[in-house]
Amino acid sequence: MKTVSLFVPCIVDLFLPDIGEAMARLLKRLGLSLVYHDAQTCCGQPAFHGGRNPEAVKLAKRFIEIFENDETIVCPSGSCVVMVKKHYPELLADDPAWLKRAQAVAERIFELSEFIVDIMGIADVGASFSGKVAYHESCQLSRELGVVEQPKTLIRAVNGTELVPLNGAAVCCGFGGHFSVTYADISEALVKEKAVHYIASKADLLVISEPGCFLNINGYLSRNHPEHKAMHIAEFLAGKQN
Amino acid sequence: MEIKTRQFKAVARQELNNPNSRIFLDLLPVVLSSLRQLAMASFPDPEAAQRLGGIIRAEALSRLPELLEQFEKNALKAGAKVFWAGDAHAANAYILELARNNQVDFVTKGKSMVTEEMGINEVLEKNGIEVYETDLGEFIAQLLKRPPFHIVGPAANVPPPEIRDIFIEKGIMENPTVDPRELGYAARLYLRDRFSRMKMGITGINFAVAETGTIINVENEGNIRFNKSSPKIQVSVMTLEKVIPNLKDAMHMLRLVSRNCTGQHIGAYASMDTGPRKKDEMDGPDELHIIILDNGRTRLYQNVKTRQALQCIRCGGCLNICPVFGIIGGFPYGWVYSGPMGQLLTPLLLGLSGCHDHIWACTGCGACKANCPAGIDHPRVLHYLREMEVQGEKSLDAVPPPFTEDMAYKAFSVIASNPTLWKLTSKIIRTVLNRNAQDGKLSKGPGPLETWLAGRDFPQMGDKTFHERWKEIENNPPKAVLEN
Numbered sequence: 001m002k003t004v005s006l007f008v009p010c011i012v013d014l015f016l017p018d019i020g021e022a023m024a025r026l027l028k029r030l031g032l033s034l035v036y037h038d039a040q041t042c043c044g045q046p047a048f049h050g051g052r053n054p055e056a057v058k059l060a061k062r063f064i065e066i067f068e069n070d071e072t073i074v075c076p077s078g079s080c081v082v083m084v085k086k087h088y089p090e091l092l093a094d095d096p097a098w099l100k101r102a103q104a105v106a107e108r109i110f111e112l113s114e115f116i117v118d119i120m121g122i123a124d125v126g127a128s129f130s131g132k133v134a135y136h137e138s139c140q141l142s143r144e145l146g147v148v149e150q151p152k153t154l155i156r157a158v159n160g161t162e163l164v165p166l167n168g169a170a171v172c173c174g175f176g177g178h179f180s181v182t183y184a185d186i187s188e189a190l191v192k193e194k195a196v197h198y199i200a201s202k203a204d205l206l207v208i209s210e211p212g213c214f215l216n217i218n219g220y221l222s223r224n225h226p227e228h229k230a231m232h233i234a235e236f237l238a239g240k241q242n
Numbered sequence: 243m244e245i246k247t248r249q250f251k252a253v254a255r256q257e258l259n260n261p262n263s264r265i266f267l268d269l270l271p272v273v274l275s276s277l278r279q280l281a282m283a284s285f286p287d288p289e290a291a292q293r294l295g296g297i298i299r300a301e302a303l304s305r306l307p308e309l310l311e312q313f314e315k316n317a318l319k320a321g322a323k324v325f326w327a328g329d330a331h332a333a334n335a336y337i338l339e340l341a342r343n344n345q346v347d348f349v350t351k352g353k354s355m356v357t358e359e360m361g362i363n364e365v366l367e368k369n370g371i372e373v374y375e376t377d378l379g380e381f382i383a384q385l386l387k388r389p390p391f392h393i394v395g396p397a398a399n400v401p402p403p404e405i406r407d408i409f410i411e412k413g414i415m416e417n418p419t420v421d422p423r424e425l426g427y428a429a430r431l432y433l434r435d436r437f438s439r440m441k442m443g444i445t446g447i448n449f450a451v452a453e454t455g456t457i458i459n460v461e462n463e464g465n466i467r468f469n470k471s472s473p474k475i476q477v478s479v480m481t482l483e484k485v486i487p488n489l490k491d492a493m494h495m496l497r498l499v500s501r502n503c504t505g506q507h508i509g510a511y512a513s514m515d516t517g518p519r520k521k522d523e524m525d526g527p528d529e530l531h532i533i534i535l536d537n538g539r540t541r542l543y544q545n546v547k548t549r550q551a552l553q554c555i556r557c558g559g560c561l562n563i564c565p566v567f568g569i570i571g572g573f574p575y576g577w578v579y580s581g582p583m584g585q586l587l588t589p590l591l592l593g594l595s596g597c598h599d600h601i602w603a604c605t606g607c608g609a610c611k612a613n614c615p616a617g618i619d620h621p622r623v624l625h626y627l628r629e630m631e632v633q634g635e636k637s638l639d640a641v642p643p644p645f646t647e648d649m650a651y652k653a654f655s656v657i658a659s660n661p662t663l664w665k666l667t668s669k670i671i672r673t674v675l676n677r678n679a680q681d682g683k684l685s686k687g688p689g690p691l692e693t694w695l696a697g698r699d700f701p702q703m704g705d706k707t708f709h710e711r712w713k714e715i716e717n718n719p720p721k722a723v724l725e726n
Contacts, residue, residue: 010658013708014668015701020708024715036712041658047651049606051628055655062659139607168271172565176605183251183603184693189258189569190605191698219698222683 005035005070007109009080010042011211019211022238023076023112026125029238030116037066045083049177053091060088064101072119073109076234077211078141081111086144111141112234113209117150123157127239130160131204136194136217137170138210151209151233158237166206167197175216191220199228206230243361243389246576247588250599254574263391263399263571274562277505278613284507285497295498296617298491299553306543309452309485310534316455320517322530330360333533337362337444337477340531341371344475346442350433352459352466353377354446355393355556356479356535358578359591362444374436376465378429385412391572393580394503394558399571433465443469443527447480448555449495450532453488456516457532460496460509467513476518476527481535483543483552495555498615502559538591541637547626551586553616558583560610560620566603575600582610582620586627593639594631601627665709672703 004027008020024034044059063084067073075081088102116122133155142148155163174180174190181187194217198206206221208214208230218230246253257263285291302309314324327333341349349366351357351373363373363384375384382397383390385408390396397405402420409415415428445466449458457478459466470476486492500506519526542548561567561581572580579587585604589597601624610620627638634642642648657663678686679702687695694700 008708014671015703017704017706017708017711021711021715034716036716038709038712039661041661041664042654044655044658047655049625049628050651051625051630051632052651052655053629055651058655059658139605139609143608143612170609171271172605172607172609174565174605176607178690179603179605181690181693183254183566184696185255185258186566186569186603187605188697190565215700216698219694219700222699223697 002031003033003035003071004115005037005067005073007040007043007067007073007075007080007084008036009075009077009211011215012076013041016211016214016232019076019214019232019234022232022234023074026112026234026238027074030120030122030125035070039066043080043083045080045087046177048083048087048091056087057091060084060091060102061098064088064098064105067109068101068105071108072115073105074112074115075109076112076209076232078111078138078145078147078209079212081109082140082144084109111145111147111209113151113154114145114147116237117153123153124159125154125157125237127237128159128161129205129236132162132164132202133158133205133207133236134164134166134198134201134203135169136166136173136198136206136208136213138208138213139170139172141209142170147209151207154233154237155207164201164203166201166203168193169197173213173217175210175212177212180216187216188220191216192224195220195225195228198230199225204229205236207233207236209233243358243364243578245592245596246389247592247596247600248598249576250574250603253576254570254603257570257573260399260571262401262404263573265401266391266395266398267568267571270562270568274505278502278559278562279505281501281505281507284501291494291498292615293617294494295555295615296553298486298494299555299616300550302486302491303483303543303549303552305487306482306485309487310482312452313450313455313485314534316453317450317457317517317532318455320455321520322455322517322532325531325533327533327535327537329537330535333360333479333535333537334362334365336531336533338365338369338371340475340477341366341442342369344441346371346475348372348374348436348440349442349444350374350376350436350440350465350469350473351380352443352445352461352469353380353396354444354479355390355578356446356481357444358390359481359537360479360535374433376433376437376469377461377463378426378465381429381433382408385409385414389573389576390578390580392558392561393556393572393578393583394561437468437472440469440473442475442477443473444477444479445469447478447484447532448499449492450480450485451487451489451492452485454516456489456492456514458492458496458512458514460500460512462504462506462510464511467511470513470515470527471525473527475529475531477531477533479533479535481537482539483554495615499555499557502557502613502615542590548586548590548623550618551583551590551623553618554583554587555616556583557615559613559615563609563613565605565607565609583618586618586620586623589627589638594627594635595639595641598631598641601631665707668703668707668709676702 044056047055085106092098173194174187282288375381379397518530567581585600631640683699
C-alpha cells in the first residue's frame with residue numbers, strides 16, 4: 001500500500017479542520033496509508049507574501065526538514081503547494097545545499113485533485129451528490145500549477161452531479177491573504193461578483209479547491225446569501241454533502 | 243501632473259461607488275477580454291506569439307545601451323535631431339525653448355503617457371503656449387482637468403451628458419446633443435482648425451527601431467498621424483526602453499500591442515517615420531526632434547530585479563484583466579500609470595515611500611503575468627518591492643513598516659517553528675476568538691479581522707484543530723461515505 005504524507009495548511013489546521021479530515025478519509029478510502037507529521041505548522045506563505053523573506057526562509061527550511069523523507073506529499077491547497085514547489089527554490093536559490101533539498105521536496109508535493117487524477121489515475125472516487133455544481137478556479141492552483149481540468153474531472157465523475165459553467169470562473173475571488181483585510185472593501189466587491197455569478201449559474205453548490213478562497217466565498221455567502229452553499233473539494237469528494 | 247498616490251485608499255473607496263466608472267469597468271472582462279482572446283486566436287499559436295513578445299522585449303532590454311546608440315545614429319542619419327533628456331525638467335526645457343525660438347503660440351499633442359509623466363502641458367501653459375490634446379479621450383480629460391482613467395481610454399468613464407456640458411461650456415459646439423457621433427464630429431471640427439494652423443506637434447513613440455532610426459506610432463483616430471505629418475516642427479518623445487532592434491521585431495510587437503490593447507489585429511493607423519520630410523516628399527515636418535527621456539529609468543534598469551518592468555509596451559492589457567483595477571479603475575493609482583504595470587512603474591519611478599498601496603493592493607492572482615505580451619512577471623517584481631519596503635531600502639526610497647509589524651511577523655515565525663508553542667497558541671487563539679462566537683461564527687474579531695467581518699462571516703475555531711483530531715482520524719477505519 002502506497003503511503004502519502006499529509007500537508008495540512010495552517011488555515012485548515014486552525015479554522016477548517018473538516019477539510020483536513022475529509023482529505024484524510026478520502027485518501028484512506030482510495031486505499032492509501034497516511035502519515036501526518038505532528039511537527040508541521042505553517043509553510044511560511046503569509047510571511048513570503050508579506051515580503052518577509054528571512055521569516056519565510058526559516059519556515060521553508062523547517063518544512064523541508066520535516067517532509068524531505070516522504071515519497072509523496074499531498075495538500076488540499078494549491079497556493080501552499082505553489083509556496084513549496086516554486087517559492088522555496090527561489091528563496092533558497094543562493095544556498096546550493098538547501099536548494100537541492102528544496103527541489104527534491106518540490107518534485108514530490110501535489111495538490112489533492114492533481115494527485116488523485118494525475119498520479120493515482122482515478123477520476124471516480126466513489127462519491128455521490130445529486131444536483132448541479134459550479135467550480136471556482138483558484139488563481140494559484142490554475143495559473144501557477146496549471147491544475148484546471150483535474151478538479152473538474154473529479155467533479156464530473158461524482159455520481160448524480162452535473163458540472164455547470166460558471167461565468168468568470170477564473171477571476172480572482174478577492175481573497176489574497178492579508179489583502180482581504182487591508183483592502184477589505186475591494187476584496188468584498190470582488191467576492192460579491194463571484195457570488196453573483198455563482199447564483200446566476202443556478203448551481204446547487206459551489207465547489208472550491210483552495211481553503212483561502214473557501215473562507216472568503218463561504219464567508220460572504222453565509223452572511224449575504226445563506227441559502228447558497230459552498231464546499232471545499234475534499235469535503236465534496238469525501239461524500240460530506242447535503 | 244499632480245501626484246496623488248498617497249490617496250489610493252480614499253479614492254478607491256469613492257470609485258467603488260462611482261456609477262459612471264462601473265459602467266466602463268463592468269464591460270472590461272466581458273468585452274475587452276473576449277476581443278483580446280479572439281484577436282490573439284488569429285495567431286497560428288497564440289501562446290508562442292505571446293512568448294515571442296516577451297523574448298523580443300527581454301532581448302532588446304539586455305542590449306539597451308547598444309540599441310539606443312544605434313537608433314540615435316540612424317535617426318541622425320535620416321535627418322532627425324536627437325536630444326537625450328536626463329529628466330522631465332530637461333525634456334520640458336528643450337521643448338519650451340524650441341517653441342519660443344520658433345514663435346509657437348500653441349501646440350497640438352497626440353496621446354502619450356510619457357508627456358503626461360513629464361507634465362509638459364503645465365510647463366507650456368505656464369509660459370503662455372496653449373496646448374491642445376487631440377486624442378478625443380485626452381481632449382475630454384484635458385477640458386475636464388482630470389487625470390487619465392485608463393492608459394488607453396483616458397476618458398472612458400465620462401458619460402455623454404458630461405461631455406456635452408463641457409463642450410458647450412468651452413464653446414466647442416453650440417447645439418446640445420449626447421449623440422456620440424455628433425460629439426466626436428464637434429471635437430473633430432474644433433481640432434481640425436488647430437491642425438490647419440499648427441506649427442508644432444508633440445507625440446509619444448510606441449517603438450523606436452534601432453536598425454533604421456524609424457519611429458512607430460499606432461492609434462485609432464489619426465490624430466497622431468496629423469501631429470507627425472502636418473506641423474513644421476515635430477517633437478516625438480520616447481522613454482529609453484522603447485527601442486527595438488529591427489523592423490521585424492517591431493512588427494511582431496505591433497501585432498501584440500493592438501491585440502492586447504483593444505482586441506484589434508492592428509490599430510486603425512500605424513505610422514512609421516524615418517527622419518523629417520525629404521526634399522522630394524510632399525508631407526512631413528521640416529524638423530523632427532526626438533527626445534530620449536531617462537527620468538529615473540537607468541536606475542531601474544541597473545537593478546536586475548526591477549529591470550523587467552521596462553519591458554512594458556503600454557498596451558493596457560493588464561489593466562483590462564486585473565481584478566482590482568476592474569473594481570476601482572484608474573484614479574486611485576494617483577498618477578499617469580495604473581493597474582499592474584502602474585503598480586510596478588509608479589513606485590519605481592517616484593520612489594516607494596509614497597506608493598505603499600501600489601505595492602500591496604494586489605491579490606497575487608497572476609492574471610497580469612499570464613496575459614502580458616511583453617513577458618513581465620508582475621507578481622515577482624511586486625514581491626521584490628514588498629521585500630524592499632519591509633527592509634526600508636534607501637536606494638528605492640522605502641519607508642519600513644512600523645516596529646509592531648516586525649514583531650508580529652517575528653513572533654509568528656517563532657511560534658510556527660515550534661510545534662509545542664503552535665499548539666499552545668492555537669488554544670489561546672481559540673479562547674480569545676470564540677469569546678465572540680455565535681452560531682459557529684465570529685461576531686467580533688481582533689484588529690484586522692474586524693474589516694473582514696464588516697461584510698463576511700468568519701468561522702469560530704472548532705473544539706479541536708486538525709492536530710488534535712489526527713489520532714482519532716488515524717485510528718478510524720476508512721468509511722465508504724463520511725456520515726455527518
